[in-house]
Amino acid sequence: MPDSAEKTIYERADIYHDFYQGRGKDYRAEATLILELIRDRNPVADSLLDVACGTGAHLRELAGPFETVVGTDLSPKMLEVAMRNTPEIPLHQGDMRDFRFDRRFDAVTCMFSSVGYLATADDLDKAVRNFADHVNPGGVVIVEPWWFPDNFVSGWVGADIVNVDGRTISRLSYSVRKGNASHMEVHYTVAVPETGIEHFTDIHVMTLFDRDSYEAAFRKAELTVEYVKHEQAAPGMFVGYKP
Numbered sequence: 001m002p003d004s005a006e007k008t009i010y011e012r013a014d015i016y017h018d019f020y021q022g023r024g025k026d027y028r029a030e031a032t033l034i035l036e037l038i039r040d041r042n043p044v045a046d047s048l049l050d051v052a053c054g055t056g057a058h059l060r061e062l063a064g065p066f067e068t069v070v071g072t073d074l075s076p077k078m079l080e081v082a083m084r085n086t087p088e089i090p091l092h093q094g095d096m097r098d099f100r101f102d103r104r105f106d107a108v109t110c111m112f113s114s115v116g117y118l119a120t121a122d123d124l125d126k127a128v129r130n131f132a133d134h135v136n137p138g139g140v141v142i143v144e145p146w147w148f149p150d151n152f153v154s155g156w157v158g159a160d161i162v163n164v165d166g167r168t169i170s171r172l173s174y175s176v177r178k179g180n181a182s183h184m185e186v187h188y189t190v191a192v193p194e195t196g197i198e199h200f201t202d203i204h205v206m207t208l209f210d211r212d213s214y215e216a217a218f219r220k221a222e223l224t225v226e227y228v229k230h231e232q233a234a235p236g237m238f239v240g241y242k243p
Ligand SMILES: C[S@@+](CC[C@H](N)C(=O)[O-])C[C@H]1O[C@@H](n2cnc3c(N)ncnc32)[C@H](O)[C@@H]1O
Pocket: 010, 051, 052, 053, 054, 055, 056, 057, 058, 072, 073, 074, 075, 078, 094, 095, 096, 097, 110, 111, 112, 113, 114, 117
């Protein structure tokens, strides 16, 4: 029986994980870029915290090069899948604006536009300040932003279908701008030979912060900031450094 009840994909973390693996999101290449950006600025960096780590796909790649890696995310379901995928990596539930660790790291990362879920510039400032508070002097903060107001394409349609471990997942999305946010409606259809087809929809409201707002958040947190464009990160990356 189709189920059209609204669910967030982060509650269905196993489907999130399979979908992006199946779509070929190249977490290994992204991790290589993260490593380069960090070690270019701090060649002896050896500890990393991934904020909004999701199902742990970047952490799994970064656990080799770094002596210590730790993850945090708001969603217990995403963390459950991360724990299954990377049982050796410590994971903690927390909000990016106010998580607390009783230690600092050489690098803090926040990937795949997760900061877009913050609703206001004040929240963005709080989150970046919190990242800065958790890096050592000489530490690096990397934030992959969501689109800016001037490069977001309103009316964008995305369509993918993948097969992973006997499960077929289709994802159809439609995104429009409403005020200073993008509203993305996503329809997932999941087919499993033994149990049939399931359908659910998901709405993602994400703030279209402009480049100045990101850079201001870094400066307020007493970090230097560079905006780096790269094919592995479509909306670019903000790279902060704590002198
Ligand atoms: C697009 S996913 C990215 C996950 C992972 N970084 C990746 O690259 O696959 C966005 C993640 O942000 C998390 N998230 C959303 N709001 C958050 C918040 N305020 N604090 C911490 N995590 C949050 C969600 O639970 C979800 O795991």
